[in-house]
Amino acid sequence: MTRCPRPLTAWTPEGCSRSPTRSPGLLSCLGYPDLRTALGDPLDAQFVPFGYDWRLSHRLAARQLGERVARELDRWRAEAGAHYPDRPDDPRVILVCHGTGGLVGRHYLECEGGRETARTLITLGTPQQGLVQAARLLAGQAVPDGAGPDGDVAARLNEALRAWALGLPAIAELLPLFRAVRVEGGTRERVITQRPVPGVPGEAVGQALAFQERFRLACDRNARSGPRPYAVHCLGSVDFPTPEALVLPAGPGGEHLADDLLGPGDGTVPRRSALADWTGTDPMLWTGFRNADLASAPALRDTMRAVRRGLPPGETLAGPEGIVLHFPRDPVAAGRPFVIDLLGHDLPQRDLRTFMWRSGRVREKQPVVFRQYEPDRYRAELEVTPGRWVVEALVDRPKGRDRKDVTVVAV
Template sequence: MEHDLVVFVPGFLGTRLRRDGRDVWGEGGEALLGPGTSAPALAGLALPAGLGDALPEERFRLAADELLTVPDSMPGFLSCMGYPDLRAALGDPVEGQYVPFPYDWRLSHRLVAGLLRTRVQRALARWCEQVDRYYPDRPDDPKVLLVCHSTGGLVGRYYLECLGGRETARELVTLGTPQRGLAQAVRLLTGHAVGDDEAPGGAAGPLNEALRDLALTLPSVAQLLPVYEAVRVEGKSRARTVDDRRYPVPDLPTALVEDALSLDRHFQEAREAHRHTDTDGRLPYQVHVVGSRAFPTVRTVQLSSDGSQLVTRRDEGLLAPGDGTVPGDSAFADWALQDETAMRWIECRHADMASAAAVGETLAAVRKGDPPGGMLAGDEQISLFAPDTALAGEPFKVSVVGTGLRERNVRAEMWRVGRQGKQPVVFTATGPDLFRAELEAGPGKWVVQAMADGPSRADRRVVILFAR
């Protein structure tokens, strides 16, 4: 409802992490891409081993008080295009009604959910004191509209079902949330975030080692391990879970697997307990789930036939429809919705989910109390395909796919994150619905964006280029 408090919970990478005013991840991520890649580039981000759900000591803490506003990415794992216009997408709530919740995305989702509870309680109390000034004719007292992007949805749902948030919530919106985890978390935690075929000459080795060393210290990453059957073994017909005793994933610590499964189990048990006391088993708040099935997405990982090693080569058989990061069936919230027809499917990548026009329409409808549309995708959408990572100074291929592209004035540009100036990209038509280009640039995080007219559509990707 329009008079409710609006709280936004960003996802992984969605908050700037600073120490003494310096952007620790931004600087560390840039250093990671240069020559001589090594773990020290990310030393300032690592947490002490065995931290679990606790707050770290002061020397490990980082200031997390500002949402990300420009694109960023962790190689081979998650990207975020930032949230520069989120308040506008929410219909520009009045002063005091919109509460962004920046947080340290390294920490346990359980811990962050507790911090969210404290923030919401304080903000809602303040909003109740001033709501009469803006909504004197409101039908009831304000509650909370919780909007969560990506992993922020895991924080939000835990707060609602396990920490009492359901008592004051009116609606929850999740945008590309990995409700059942990510297969990519397996690759990151075992040192295979960037595949060998994405980095010719084995140049990904030091990068993968540095990323794994960091990820093993971050509770939030372990809690993204998939709880669905995400492991395949060569020569075996059925998929398995990451805790399968016969075929455990090599180099994946058992304690991390147990933490991910226990987080999901605790949430599911709380939901089931409430189901028995809720009227007709229905949640006391509405849940709106937005996801995508427009892009090939890693859904499973593969082990060798004897289970001794993770197969690092990319295989189309391991892909499924999704948003490029979260498989469609993992974005589906089976704890809240009857079936996937209740989802809001859009043609949008994971990193862009919070800023997509279709999502803005959904949020506007939710705030007005109107039913949002079920299928928000359109046949006119264009899709940009580019590698997540590539070697700096060497060509990499990108392509744009869409209906009737020859007549739609296809154009593109690229720019380095954090730098001024954009470079035009020249595409060549190789078919009525396909354009291709070959690009090259120096080390760093680059955004490639394609656009087309008739009607106006756009798609963009973060491509990370690292030195050999």
């Protein structure tokens, strides 16, 4: 295992984040303020948020989840009769897991003896087969060149981010194991074991392979004992440009990665990685929401209503909202303008409103001016102070909304 430059201190969250959080260059989340509503407002005794230290191995978090499930399920079994005297069977859990939480949930069920405890596993925007953003972090190229007013800003940011990421087991376990590497000028895509990415330690690749292999072997072993005793539903999206392949330099000795190839996805997880092929079926439910919004009430409500009633969810939960914000790679440097693109049809005639605010200060929102530069494409140039900023765009006829946050760092 790659050693951490400094001791890694674990922390235990008490519940779900309710405001934007971000891992620079890797993942972001706009929080879970309405998750309970999305789940159908269950009883206090039925609703159990599980927070975990995402920096540590997903295997460790899976064991911690198992311990929590055992305690809470014992407690609920003692109380369930008072609320549901006519229930047809013994209580079991419904795991609702956003992002990398889906890796924790599936590992608990298949590798930590949790199969018989669960009724359903629901994953929301889970990178089933990794993220190219993890490879960029470990390669020291998460931030694009020219992210600051002088030439070495990006290099210093990337060096700091790489040193941070090398000490986090979770980052190594997120390395992409689908065909996510292409040589500049070529068309053939390879896996990271066939075409190593400069700067990504071989030990980290080994950790990713071991993590996935242990899970696959457990799935095969469990399948021999009989059908899976729980259902799986995976929410994903293909409506947003998403990094799906790293581009390596063609010449010898070059180590600088070109811009990522974009493909369909949820803005964070590409379709290639979102597919849960380990189930042996097709559990995918495609929505029109971005990754950070997949745990929102509009995206999740219909699925949960069906699951809690034992009904099959529909194949499509929501159509595209018709409005998409597209940011540069995150983070960006203070003191240098950066560009935001907005995509959508006939937006000015649909009462387009655009705002931005510092995270946690929504009452201080201010308007953002977008100017059209191509049909259905608009652009704004911003320069803001350091911090985490949220940008939101809304339209009517039909209603649509997209929201995204960006981290601005001092240099």
